[in-house]
Amino acid sequence: MTAIDGAEAQQTAPALVSLRAVGKTFPNGLVALADYELDVREGETLTLLGPSGCGKSTVLRLIAGLADPTAGSIEWSAPQLKSNIGFVFQDATLLPWASVFDNVFLPMRLAGLSREASAPRVNEALAHVGLEKFARTLPRELSGGMRMRCAIARALATRPALIMMDEPFAALDEVTRFKLNDDLLALKRRLGATIVFVTHSVFEAAYLSTRIVVMSRRGGRIIDEIAIDPTMARDEDYRSSKSFADICRRASQALRISIEEATT
Amino acid sequence: MQWRDVGVPLAVFLAALALWEGFVQWKHIPPYILPAPSAILDKLIEDRALLFSSLMVTLGVTFEAFVIATVCGVALALLIAQSKWLERALLPFAITLQVTPIIAIAPLLLVYLQPGNAVLVCAFLVAFFPILSNTSLGLASVDFGLRDLFDLYHASAWQKLIYLRLPSALPQFLAGLRIGGGLALIGAIVAELAAGASGQGTGLAYRIVEAGFRLDIPRMFAALALISLSGLAIYGALAALSYLLLRGWHESARAVDE
Numbered sequence: 001m002t003a004i005d006g007a008e009a010q011q012t013a014p015a016l017v018s019l020r021a022v023g024k025t026f027p028n029g030l031v032a033l034a035d036y037e038l039d040v041r042e043g044e045t046l047t048l049l050g051p052s053g054c055g056k057s058t059v060l061r062l063i064a065g066l067a068d069p070t071a072g073s074i075e076w077s078a079p080q081l082k083s084n085i086g087f088v089f090q091d092a093t094l095l096p097w098a099s100v101f102d103n104v105f106l107p108m109r110l111a112g113l114s115r116e117a118s119a120p121r122v123n124e125a126l127a128h129v130g131l132e133k134f135a136r137t138l139p140r141e142l143s144g145g146m147r148m149r150c151a152i153a154r155a156l157a158t159r160p161a162l163i164m165m166d167e168p169f170a171a172l173d174e175v176t177r178f179k180l181n182d183d184l185l186a187l188k189r190r191l192g193a194t195i196v197f198v199t200h201s202v203f204e205a206a207y208l209s210t211r212i213v214v215m216s217r218r219g220g221r222i223i224d225e226i227a228i229d230p231t232m233a234r235d236e237d238y239r240s241s242k243s244f245a246d247i248c249r250r251a252s253q254a255l256r257i258s259i260e261e262a263t264t
Numbered sequence: 265m266q267w268r269d270v271g272v273p274l275a276v277f278l279a280a281l282a283l284w285e286g287f288v289q290w291k292h293i294p295p296y297i298l299p300a301p302s303a304i305l306d307k308l309i310e311d312r313a314l315l316f317s318s319l320m321v322t323l324g325v326t327f328e329a330f331v332i333a334t335v336c337g338v339a340l341a342l343l344i345a346q347s348k349w350l351e352r353a354l355l356p357f358a359i360t361l362q363v364t365p366i367i368a369i370a371p372l373l374l375v376y377l378q379p380g381n382a383v384l385v386c387a388f389l390v391a392f393f394p395i396l397s398n399t400s401l402g403l404a405s406v407d408f409g410l411r412d413l414f415d416l417y418h419a420s421a422w423q424k425l426i427y428l429r430l431p432s433a434l435p436q437f438l439a440g441l442r443i444g445g446g447l448a449l450i451g452a453i454v455a456e457l458a459a460g461a462s463g464q465g466t467g468l469a470y471r472i473v474e475a476g477f478r479l480d481i482p483r484m485f486a487a488l489a490l491i492s493l494s495g496l497a498i499y500g501a502l503a504a505l506s507y508l509l510l511r512g513w514h515e516s517a518r519a520v521d522e
Binding site: 085 | 428
């Protein structure tokens with residue numbers, strides 16, 4: 001059984017959120033998405049892969065409610081899911097004047113919860129990302145990787161069913177990136193949240209995902225969809241396996257089509 | 265901050281004073297032309313009661329004007345931040361006040377107001393604009409990612425103001441305070457000079473005008489020294505406040521640490 005073939009079970013999982021004929025045209029006339037269709041299924045790690053400007057981040061922003069579609073609709077399986085979404089931005093996006101604890105506490109503070117009532121959740125989220133000893137530290141005193149961990153802890157703190165990650169590790173060095181990829185997989189196993197991940201990296205997509213959607217440069221058309229067996233171990237052996245190479249090759253081919261389409 | 269940050273300029277200052285003292289002694293320059301630093305110090309001690317009471321008057325007005333300018337500057341900046349229309353309507357007036365030289369406004373204010381109030385209004389007018397413009401800039405310079413974050417968690421306008429916009433604006437607001445603090449003193453002195461020329465007032469600038477009429481040059485220098493020291497003290501206090509509030513998270517405080 002190859003990684004690609006063994007992913008049938010997750011294809012049948014119910015959709016958490018569905019984008020139906022979604023269009024997004026910016027005021028300057030730029031069409032980011034046209035007739036875009038996507039189901040985000042419960043429990044999956046869905047990666048949107050595509051060249052810069054293909055609308056990957058727009059998809060995340062639309063699902064998170066940070067932007068409104070200009071056409072089509074976004075349908076949720078349960079309305080309450082919409083109000084509790086975790087989001088990890090490309091930059092850690094931390095409040096520079098607030099400690100690590102206060103940054104992770106922010107979503108609860110904005111929800112009207114007290115510091116005392118939120119402390120167990122904040123500490124739990126910090127423990128998940130290994131930052132429990134840095135609760136009082138200011139973001140400037142942290143490394144790039146630790147800042148990103150803090151942002152992940154903040155996204156986890158409200159225990160969302162859906163977490164959006166917009167190229168969260170793009171600015172990090174390779175070693176830190178690999179470590180955070182493994183940490184993310186461990187968190188995913190422990191917490192079971194659904195993740196929608198955006199990246200430029202074919203290897204990162206192949207390592208983290210249970211499904212890869214390759215988007216075209218224009219209008220966000222889906223060029224290929226690659227399902228990956230979620231039960232496969234994600235470790236160094238996997239990185240050097242034939243399955244991993246097959247997935248990377250297929251994703252690269254789709255990405256090349258996408259890029260060639262953009263230049264013609 | 266290290267010893268060289270204080271020690272080097274202090275050593276240069278003391279050397280300049282020594283040079284000045286030596287030059288005056290060597291050339292036997294009379295004090296009504298150029299008093300030696302020692303003569304100015306003697307004058308400061310001799311006239312301390314008069315000069316310090318005048319200093320208190322000037323500093324009192326400066327402080328009062330600075331507080332009012334801070335409150336009004338921040339309030340108007342918050343108002344402007346709420347709407348582009350308010351910005352369009354109000355900002356031209358604030359800019360007009362800023363670009364009109366205060367020395368030209370002071371005599372007019374003295375016609376309409378009591379001398380004390382005229383000095384206060386002058387000091388307020390010059391201190392107000394930098395606080396307003398810096399705070400406005402700060403409130404408008406919130407990181408887009410953080411705005412998205414607050415939108416994601418459905419923060420209310422009030423929560424955005426308290427937890428995001430005000431802290432984001434703090435560095436620029438404090439820079440505005442540092443400029444405004446120095447300018448409040450300048451505004452007060454300018455208005456006192458205008459008032460002093462018409463024979464009214466009790467502030468330090470009035471002592472300069474009065475001493476000028478009497479050709480008491482050492483007293484003029486003594487009053488001038490007190491004004492300079494006051495300006496330095498105001499700047500130093502506001503720079504220290506800025507450092508304390510921004511230490512640990514803002515680049516400007518980091519530059520001081522290095």
